[in-house]
Amino acid sequence: AQSVAQPEDQVNVAEGNPLTVKCTYSVSGNPYLFWYVQYPNRGLQFLLKYITGDNLVKGSYGFEAEFNKSQTSFHLKKPSALVSDSALYFCAVRGDRGFKTIFGAGTRLFVKA
Amino acid sequence: NAGVTQTPKFRILKIGQSMTLQCTQDMNHNYMYWYRQDPGMGLKLIYYSVGAGITDKGEVPNGYNVSRSTTEDFPLRLELAAPSQTSVYFCASSYSVASGSSAQIRFYFGPGTRLTVL
Numbered sequence: 330a331q332s333v334a335q336p337e338d339q340v341n342v343a344e345g346n347p348l349t350v351k352c353t354y355s356v357s358g359n360p361y362l363f364w365y366v367q368y369p370n371r372g373l374q375f376l377l378k379y380i381t382g383d384n385l386v387k388g389s390y391g392f393e394a395e396f397n398k399s400q401t402s403f404h405l406k407k408p409s410a411l412v413s414d415s416a417l418y419f420c421a422v423r424g425d426r427g428f429k430t431i432f433g434a435g436t437r438l439f440v441k442a
Numbered sequence: 443n444a445g446v447t448q449t450p451k452f453r454i455l456k457i458g459q460s461m462t463l464q465c466t467q468d469m470n471h472n473y474m475y476w477y478r479q480d481p482g483m484g485l486k487l488i489y490y491s492v493g494a495g496i497t498d499k500g501e502v503p504n505g506y507n508v509s510r511s512t513t514e515d516f517p518l519r520l521e522l523a524a525p526s527q528t529s530v531y532f533c534a535s536s537y538s539v540a541s542g543s544s545a546q547i548r549f550y551f552g553p554g555t556r557l558t559v560l
Contacts, residue, residue, distance in 0.1 A: 332555045335484075363548065371553075372551045372552065372554055373485075373532065380547065391518070419484060421549075428473060428490060429498075430487070431487060434484035435485075
């Protein structure tokens with residue numbers, strides 16, 4: 330069955346420090362992986378995706394994610410967090426043979442000044 | 443392009459009432475999706491469509507129906523509203539170019555519809 334796990338409900342980090350938001354997945358076939366961000370009272374915005382190629386994917390707002398096939402993970406990272414990064418982050422997965430895209434439960438990121 | 447539009451933005455229903463949530467996209471995307479977002483539960487897929495005339499169930503389809511008569515429109519129907527359907531509903535569309543690193547697969551989300559059933 331297709332699934333996504335975001336094991337942390339909340340991540341707290343100080344401004345300027347590196348941040349990591351974790352995501353693991355399960356899917357048939359090769360995975361297509363995504364990160365989306367939701368700011369308060371707003372819709373979801375695309376951050377980055379992994380389809381194939383380099384395991385390190387760079388996206389919007391300085392975010393990047395590392396695909397690890399053996400660990401079935403796709404953790405979101407940023408070298409230096411900003412207070413404005415505080416938001417709800419969703420990981421999503423789709424198999425390369427299907428059309429269903431499943432989202433994780435979300436991780437709330439708090440960046441403290 | 444307007445992108446993905448949803449109407450209404452807010453709605454309050456009484457138990458047992460019915461309504462249709464509208465979703466339209468002007469990007470000529472084949473794929474369209476309906477998700478609901480409950481606090482702490484992330485986004486749950488209700489229904490999706492891979493093209494006009496083709497729909498399929500997602501993770502939580504019970505209590506909902508969809509149709510896809512055109513590429514642009516993907517309405518979601520609630521026939522007998524229940525309090526458990528109180529949620530924020532997001533419509534999304536995407537397209538998929540042939541496989542490979544150039545694959546253009548990402549979602550464009552609508553602004554959401556906040557539905558309360560009392």
